[in-house]
Amino acid sequence: MKNNSPVAVRFAPSPTGFFHIGSVRTALFNFLFARHYGGQFVLRIEDTDVARSKKEYEDNILENMRWLGLEWDVFARQSERADIHATELQKLLASGAAYVSKEKVEKEGDRGEVIRLRNPGTIVTFHDEIRGDISVDTTDLGDFIIARSPTEPLFHFSVVVDDFLMGITHVIRGEDHISNTPRQILIQEALGAPRPIYAHLPLILAADRSKLSKRKHGERVALSYYKQAGFLRAALINYIALLGWNPNQNEREIFSLDELIHLFDIAHIQKAGAIFNEEKLRWFNREYMRTQPPELLLQDIVKVLSKRYFAGAVETLAPKIVSSIRERVSVTSDVETMMDAGEFSYFFETPVLDAKKIIWKDTSTETTRAHLEKIISFVTTLTSDFDAEKAKMVLWPYAEHQGRGAVLWPMRYALSGREKSPDPFTLAAILGKEETIKRLKAALVAIS
C-alpha cells in the first residue's frame, strides 16, 4: 500500500449516517489537496463500531462521492483490517505500552476487562498547518482505553494504525478532532509511528452557529437532500470549496473542479467556522444552470408537471414554457414549488377571473372593454401558428399608444387569471389563437 507519491491523504467517514455537508467538505479538501500535489487519495470506511455502522450509509457515501466526482485511489474498510489492528495491539501489550485493565461494568455492553494505554503524561505539542502550534497537557487524559478486547480496537487506535500503515502523510479533518489529536499522538509514539502533518479545518455551521448536525438541523445537512432538489454537482462543489477557503483570485467566485484542484492551498484556509448559507448556494446553482443546455431543464419540467397534469398535454406544453421558467428558477425543485403555488394551472385549466382584477389601476370599465375588444380583433388577424414575437408585433403599437398597463394588464390577467405570470404575448402564443380569444371574450363577459 506504500507508494512513491509525495503526499497521501485520507477521508475516513464512519458509516453511521447519511453523507452530510460537513463530511463533503472534508472529503473535498482532502481530494483537492491530493490532486493538487499529485498524491494519493484514500477513502477509508471507519466501521469498527459494528452496532452503529450500516451498509446503507456506506453505499450512500460512496454513491455521492462518485456523483460529486471525488474519485479515490485506494479504498479500505477498517473492519477488514482487524488482523492488522490485532497484531499492532499485541505489540503494545507485549512491550507494556498498553495493558489489560479490570473494570467495573457500569452500563450494558461494558466489558469486565479493557485495554488501556499507559499514558506517560507529557505535554504534547503538535503543529497544525492552519492554526500553528497547539499544546495540550495529556495527564488529564489518564490511561485512556484503546480497545475493548485484543480483537476489538477503538477509534483512536485503529485510526493511528491505519494512517501509519497506509502511509498517510497529511491528516486533514474537521476542527472537532483537535482534541483527539494529542491522544492519537500518544498512541503513535507508543507504536513508534511517524507523526503525520495535521491540518484541522474550521467547521461548517448552521445558522445558529453550532456544528451542523442531523439531530438539530434536520434533512438539510444531508448531501442527498441537495442532490434530490436538483442542485448541480458543480455548484455544490464550488460553493462548499469556498466555505472556509479562498483561492485569492481577485473577485472571482466561479471555479470548476479542475481549477479548484489547480488553485488549492492550505495557506488560504480560514480559521473560523462558516455558516452554510443556502441562498448563496442557490445563486451558484443558477449561475451553473445558465451554462447547461435547456433540454436538461425541459426533462425536469416534464417530470414535475406530469405528477399533476395529463402527460400528453405536458409533453406539448413543456417545450413552449421552458425558456420562461429558466429565467425564474435557481434550482429544479423550484419548478415543483411553482407548480404547488398554482403557477402553471392556467395552461391546463380555464382561469377563474375576478372582475375587479381585470382592470388596470384607475382605468375605466368602458376603456378596458374597448381595449379587450381591440386585442381580440388583433389576435384574430394572426395566423394560428403565431409566436410571442408575432403577437407582440401586432399588439405593441396599440399598447404603446393607449398605455401599456391599461392594455397589457387586462390581457395578461384575462389569459392567466393571476396577478403574476409570464408576459401576455408569451401566454397567447402558448395558449394558441382559439383559446386566447376564448379567454379574452370571457374577460369581456366578466366585466359587463
Added chain:
RNA sequence: GGCCUCAUCGUCUAGUCUGGUCUAGGACACGGGCUUUUCAAGCCUGGAACUCGGGUUCAAAUCCCGAUGAGGUCACCA
C-alpha cells in the same frame, strides 16, 4: 465547569504573516431606481463590518497583553 480553538458588513470573504496605498474591497441577501404592464431575471445604485479595553509605534484591521463573546471537546461512538 476543565481543556482546546476562533473573532472584518446579516452571511461568505479580501486585506493580517511582510504595520502606512483601508475615508476597509468583492459576493449573497436586503432597500431604491431603470428595463416591454405583473412576477422573475438583468443593469445601475444605496445602506451595512475591523468585538471591547490597554499597550508598542510617527502610524494598527494588521504586532503584543487582557477582557468579553462564540464554537469544539471531554464514551468500553467515530
